Amino acid sequence: MAEIQLRNLSKRWGSFVGVQNFDLTIGNEEFLVLLGPSGCGKTTTMRMIAGLEDITEGEIIIDGKVVNDLEPKDRDVAMVFQSYGLYPHMNVYENIRFPLKVRKVDPATHDERVRRASAMVELDEFLHRKPAELSGGQRQRVALARAIVREPNVFLMDEPLSNLDAKLRVSTRAQIKNLSHELKVTTVYVTHDQIEAMTLADRVVVMSKGIVQQVGTPTDIYDMPANTFVASFIGSPAMNLVDGTLSGGTFTAKDIEISGLTGPDGPVTLGFRAEDASVSDGPAQVNANVYSMELLGDATMVTIRAGGAMLSVKAHKEYRSEIGDAVSYSVPSEICHLFDATSGERIGD
Ligand SMILES: Nc1ncnc2c1ncn2[C@@H]1O[C@H](COP(=O)(O)OP(=O)(O)OP(=O)(O)O)[C@@H](O)[C@H]1O
Numbered sequence: 001m002a003e004i005q006l007r008n009l010s011k012r013w014g015s016f017v018g019v020q021n022f023d024l025t026i027g028n029e030e031f032l033v034l035l036g037p038s039g040c041g042k043t044t045t046m047r048m049i050a051g052l053e054d055i056t057e058g059e060i061i062i063d064g065k066v067v068n069d070l071e072p073k074d075r076d077v078a079m080v081f082q083s084y085g086l087y088p089h090m091n092v093y094e095n096i097r098f099p100l101k102v103r104k105v106d107p108a109t110h111d112e113r114v115r116r117a118s119a120m121v122e123l124d125e126f127l128h129r130k131p132a133e134l135s136g137g138q139r140q141r142v143a144l145a146r147a148i149v150r151e152p153n154v155f156l157m158d159e160p161l162s163n164l165d166a167k168l169r170v171s172t173r174a175q176i177k178n179l180s181h182e183l184k185v186t187t188v189y190v191t192h193d194q195i196e197a198m199t200l201a202d203r204v205v206v207m208s209k210g211i212v213q214q215v216g217t218p219t220d221i222y223d224m225p226a227n228t229f230v231a232s233f234i235g236s237p238a239m240n241l242v243d244g245t246l247s248g249g250t251f252t253a254k255d256i257e258i259s260g261l262t263g264p265d266g267p268v269t270l271g272f273r274a275e276d277a278s279v280s281d282g283p284a285q286v287n288a289n290v291y292s293m294e295l296l297g298d299a300t301m302v303t304i305r306a307g308g309a310m311l312s313v314k315a316h317k318e319y320r321s322e323i324g325d326a327v328s329y330s331v332p333s334e335i336c337h338l339f340d341a342t343s344g345e346r347i348g349d
Helices: 042-050 092-102 107-120 136-148 166-183 194-200 218-223 228-233
Strands: 004-013 016-026 031-035 057-062 077-080 154-158 186-191 203-208 211-216 240-247 250-253 256-258 266-272 286-295 300-306 309-315 326-330 337-340
Touching: 004 042, 016 042, 016 057, 016 211, 031 042, 031 194, 042 077, 042 154, 042 186, 077 136, 092 107, 092 136, 107 136, 136 166, 154 166, 166 194, 186 194, 194 218, 203 218, 203 228, 211 218, 211 228, 228 240, 228 266, 228 337, 250 266, 300 326
Parallel strands: 031 186, 031 203, 077 154, 154 186
Antiparallel strands: 004 016, 004 057, 203 211, 240 250, 240 266, 240 309, 250 256, 266 337, 286 300, 286 326, 300 309
C-alpha cells in the first residue's frame, strides 16, 4: 500500500524535453493509467518512478519519503514489461521464486508464496515448464506472478499486453482488472491503447509531447475532454471534430448549422460523438452525401464529408444507403462539445 506523489517532475536530455512538470498524487490502492501516443513520455515517467531514469527536476515521494536518490531495488516497486524478461533456463516455478531469492526472503515462505501467486494467474499446472514451452499469454502471466510474489507496495506495468493477440489481450486485461481488485496495490500502468485505459483505470492521465493534457476518471475523460487532443484520442471512432463559426449560439460550417449552443462568437471547433448523433429522416443539422458505410454488426457506421471534415454517425444496424446518397444527421446541441479554434481548449461544460 502506498501513496505516490509526483511533484513537478521533469526529464530533459539536453534541450529535448521528455516529460514536463508532471504534478500528481496517486492515491493509495489507485489504479492509474498513463495514456498517450508513442513518444509522449509515458515510459519515461514510469522509469523515473521505478528509479531507472534520473530526474532532471522535481520530486517523487512514496509514502511520505522522497525517493529521488533511492536505488530501484530500495523502492519496493515491482515492474512488468511488454517483453516478459523471463529466465529461459528456469522453469515457471523458479522464475516466479527468483525475486524472493534475490531479496533474501525467508526460504521457508517461498513455496507457499510461489503457489499463491501462480494460482492467482492460473498457472498452477505449468510450474514445471520452461518459458519456451509456454504461449505468449502464459509467459505474460508468469511475469505478472513474479511481480505479485514480491508483495510490493507499487506495481508498475509498461504495456504488459502489447505482445498478445487481440483475443488474449481482452482476457488478460480482465485478469489484470480482477487481480488489481483483489491485491489492492497502487498501480501505474502505461498504454497507448485507449480501451485498455478506459477499462482498467480508476483515473487516466492523457499525455502528449511530455505534457499532461487531462487527468480524470474514464468517464470524465470520455464525456468532458479538456481539449481537442483528448477528444480525438479517446473513443473509437474518435470524436468528430469540425471547424466553423459560432454566432449568437449558432454554429455554421459548410453543410452544417446547429443552434442552441453556448459560447463566444467567432471561430470554434465543434465536436460530437458518433453514437450521440443519428441519421435523420426529418429536418437535420448536417446534410451531405455518404462517403462510406461500414457494417459493424451491432450498428452501421455512416461517414460523410462536411465542413471540411470526415464525420461519422452510428446508425441502426439495419440502416443501409449507397456511397454518394444524400444523408442527414441529427446533431442536437446538447450532445455537442465546443473547443477554442486556436488553443483547442474546451469552452464551457
Ligand atoms: N535516453 C534518451 N535520450 C534521449 N531521448 C530519449 C531517451 N529516452 C527516451 N527519449 C525520448 O523521450 C520521448 C519520450 O519517450 P518515452 O519512451 O517516455 O515515450 P512513450 O510515451 O513511453 O512511448 P512508447 O509508447 O513508444 O513507448 C521520446 O521522444 C523518446 O525518443
